Amino acid sequence: MVEHLTPVTVFKCLADETRARITLLVAREGELCVCELTCALAEIQPKVSRHLAQLRSCGLLADRRQGQWVYYRLHPHLPDWVHQMLDLILGANKHWLADSSQRLDTMRNRPSACS
Secondary structure: OHHHOOHHHHHHHHOOHHHHHHHHHHHHHOOEEHHHHHHHHOOOHHHHHHHHHHHHHHOOEEEEEEOOEEEEEEOOOOOHHHHHHHHHHHHHOOOOOHHHHHHHHOOOOOOOOOO
8 A cells, every 4th residue: 555655645645734743643652542642633533533544545554453442553664755754844843743742641541552
């Protein structure tokens, strides 16, 4: 699925603010579940799930189920240039993610991701 990733595909997928925030939060944390993203973004679960499905469909994210939780991570076969771009954007825009990061960092009863 990631073979088709071109700059146009990636930028179209990240053109939505919610999808960009989700992707950067997942890049920052390594792996997040829907409930963590819902809390971090202060959005309703259906909206977050819809954007997660789009990110999965375009090949940026992969998911795994663990009990009642579904965890999302960057797709393991993303090209290096995508990882480098996300790292650069994340490092240069921590202020843009500050509110979402703070909500996530202070979330109570976060599920523990056991690989």
